[in-house]
Amino acid sequence: MPTPPRLAVIHTGGTIASRPSPDGRGLTPQQAPSVPGLDGVQVHDVQPFSLPSPHMTPAHMGQLAALIETLAPDHDGIVVTHGTDTLEETAFALHLTLNVPVPVVLTGSMRHAEEVSWDGPANLLDAAHVALHPSSRERGPLVVIGGDIFDARTVTKIHTTAVDAFGGYPGPIGRIDREGRTPRLHYFARPEPRATYRPAHLNARVEILYAYAGWTGEGYAEAEARADGLVIAALGTGNLPAELLPLIHATDKPVIIATRTHAGPVLPVYGYAGGGATLVGAGAIPASFLNAHKARLLLLILLGQGLTREQIRAVFERDEF
Ligand SMILES: NC(=O)C[C@H](N)C(=O)O
Secondary structure, eight states: OOOOOEEEEEEOBSGGGEEEOTTSSOEEEOOOOOOOSOTTOEEEEEOSOOBOGGGOOHHHHHHHHHHHHHHGGGOSEEEEEOOSSSHHHHHHHHHHHOOOSSOEEEEOOSSOTTSTTOSHHHHHHHHHHHHHOGGGTTSOSEEEETTEEEETTTOEEOOSSOSSOEEOTTOOSEEEEEETTEEEEEESSOOOOOOOOOOSOSOOOEEEEEOOTTOOOTTHHHHHHHOSEEEEEEBTTTBOOTTHHHHHHTOOSOEEEEESSSSSOOOOOOOSTTSHHHHHHTTOEEOTTOOHHHHHHHHHHHHHTTOOHHHHHHHHHTTOO
């Protein structure tokens, strides 16, 4: 008799585990869901904590990575259920730090168990099939929602309530559907090699500032003084009002320039005061195609690894993530 595939399901909370609280105070994580309709698979449920995902911290992400490393040798695939609000941050932190041979797939739900058409069971079943599929190996942690399979680097939450809440440029890297009970899985590209890091700690203080028309640097000095590094969600290809240029010039801490625009890379093309070319001339580091919150996690991990500002620049410049 062939041994059945072994799947670990790590439950961390989120709407997929939530129900309305009896006192009428709103949704809270209460009960981890079980994978429906998976015949012939040995499922091992683990619940290290149960949190709404806005309560997730880098420390929880580190705890999760350590747990996945412990479970990986005895399983063929690992699913992580997670709240959708910060799911992309946990997925990216795992992408940067995990080096395990088995697929790791994150999923969640947008509707809770007592709503009409709860999306939790279908997402969980899809995630389980993806995690146990041999073509999911060597791709780094994946996110599966609504049948779409996303890469941790590019996936982002794009809608506050829709069931298809995840997207990101250029979109899914694969698709899972079911023909009856048989999963049909397609990837649109081959796996790519990826850099991983072993930070000594995840305690660096990295803050995000959000640029807007008319910003003259309010909040910058305070953030710069207390943080080990900054990320700015800048404008367009990575430009800022002129007042920010001398402030950035004055620091030797890493300042990463991301963009508040939803797709595309940061490029140092503009030469007016505060234009991307002048910011890079003043020492700032373009975030490549990472959004501000993912650039923050990468910076936090690189600082935890003890990298200098110039080594950090090289990682962002070469897309070593
Ligand atoms: N759909 C969800 O899971 C949202 C919830 N607020 C969470 O992230 O925990």
